[in-house]
Amino acid sequence: MSMKSQPIPEVWREAVNGFLEYEKAQGMADSTLNTRRIQLCRFARITGTPPEQVTAAQIVEVLAAAKAQETRRNLRSALVTFFSWCYREGIRGDDLAAAIPKMKMPRPHPRPCPEEYITEALGKATEPERLMLALAAEYGLRRGEIACVHSNDVIPSENGWALMVNGKGDKQRILPIRDDLARRLRAADGYVFPGRYGGHVADGYVGKHISRLLPEGWSAHKLRHRFATVAYAQSHDMLGVARALGHASTKTTEHYVALPEYALCSLVNAAAMQGDKVRMEPPSRQDSPAPPRRSNGDIRYPYEGKNGRETAQTTPEAVRMALMLTLYLAEHRAGGAREFDISAEWFAELHRVRAIGYARRSSVVRAAARRLSKVGMIDLVPNHLGQIRGTINFDVPTLCGLAGMLASEYTSKITR
Numbered sequence: 001m002s003m004k005s006q007p008i009p010e011v012w013r014e015a016v017n018g019f020l021e022y023e024k025a026q027g028m029a030d031s032t033l034n035t036r037r038i039q040l041c042r043f044a045r046i047t048g049t050p051p052e053q054v055t056a057a058q059i060v061e062v063l064a065a066a067k068a069q070e071t072r073r074n075l076r077s078a079l080v081t082f083f084s085w086c087y088r089e090g091i092r093g094d095d096l097a098a099a100i101p102k103m104k105m106p107r108p109h110p111r112p113c114p115e116e117y118i119t120e121a122l123g124k125a126t127e128p129e130r131l132m133l134a135l136a137a138e139y140g141l142r143r144g145e146i147a148c149v150h151s152n153d154v155i156p157s158e159n160g161w162a163l164m165v166n167g168k169g170d171k172q173r174i175l176p177i178r179d180d181l182a183r184r185l186r187a188a189d190g191y192v193f194p195g196r197y198g199g200h201v202a203d204g205y206v207g208k209h210i211s212r213l214l215p216e217g218w219s220a221h222k223l224r225h226r227f228a229t230v231a232y233a234q235s236h237d238m239l240g241v242a243r244a245l246g247h248a249s250t251k252t253t254e255h256y257v258a259l260p261e262y263a264l265c266s267l268v269n270a271a272a273m274q275g276d277k278v279r280m281e282p283p284s285r286q287d288s289p290a291p292p293r294r295s296n297g298d299i300r301y302p303y304e305g306k307n308g309r310e311t312a313q314t315t316p317e318a319v320r321m322a323l324m325l326t327l328y329l330a331e332h333r334a335g336g337a338r339e340f341d342i343s344a345e346w347f348a349e350l351h352r353v354r355a356i357g358y359a360r361r362s363s364v365v366r367a368a369a370r371r372l373s374k375v376g377m378i379d380l381v382p383n384h385l386g387q388i389r390g391t392i393n394f395d396v397p398t399l400c401g402l403a404g405m406l407a408s409e410y411t412s413k414i415t416r
Helices: 010-027 030-047 056-065 068-087 116-125 127-137 145-149 177-188 202-214 220-235 236-244 261-270 316-334 344-350 363-375 396-414
Strands: 154-157 160-166 170-176 337-344 378-380 386-392
Touching: 010 030, 010 068, 010 378, 030 068, 056 068, 068 363, 116 127, 116 202, 116 220, 116 378, 127 145, 127 177, 127 202, 145 202, 145 220, 145 363, 154 170, 160 177, 170 177, 170 236, 202 220, 316 337, 316 344, 316 363, 316 386, 316 396, 337 344, 344 363, 344 386, 363 378, 363 386
Parallel strands: none
Antiparallel strands: 154 160, 160 170, 337 386, 378 386
């Protein structure tokens, strides 16, 4: 059961409901209210103490147990606001908020989504998903802002078209958009992403679709990091980027912008002594050309068009990965296990996989697993993004024999 669906503990219910009603009267967004409810519900269950009996020591203990600094800061903000309200309402005789320790701002750790991941995601996305990706990566919209985009939000501007974004806390901002995007959004004639039972989809719906298109560990929020990083690199205007993202302070925006490497090189060069003629240069990076595509938008890989002699599963790198997987499964089977669960990205990094064309490294591992499944060595569980899961059908001697055959095939391919 998720924390969102769990009821508020009985001894906290009246206080929490009253506090949330007070926050709603102040104009807090529904998403913020739901977050506050989850935080207070979790805190109540951990302490097991009514709000009027909570001590500063309990708060310190819960905050110290938080794994991430950002989580700790968000929880502290909720507790400070809640216990200040409890004091004003007479639920407590003291203002416990004053005893809650202050937090340092966490250091920025921006993680913009790489361009190649976005390119691949666009190649396999549906038209609505392409719009989601564009709004997140090219315009920096949040999941909730994407979910509620309406055709009427596209308005004329001095330079063409603009999008009126309905942000957190009922705040609006206006972003200029290209003509092609304006045309696609206006064609919806209503909500661009309509809900099943009226209205628009939930923000979780948008997040789930974008996460499925991107590699494991990448999300819609990292596309906002990508927008912030590219926008700042082009403009060097942190305030402008903050306004585009809907941030009230550039301090928040700093957590989204990854400083380009050439900027650090420029600083080193500027600080060099007059007689020093050696200059720091950032490593050159050749942007990959756009991948060739079929008429349906799918990427056309280098091994295609060879009269069927080579497929994703028979390239030299895929054969090598099939060999490595077979040896891994043989060792797994020797330990008495039949079921396996492997992260494709982890396995690819472990064996330093070389990607085939425009494919991800993990795609090579998945192609190798499909090959082993075809010969009956394993039964794969489908639809587990990023994971290779299944059951081993052969015993250890048979697996070792197949590994020898794959080794011979790989040797013949690389010596041609």
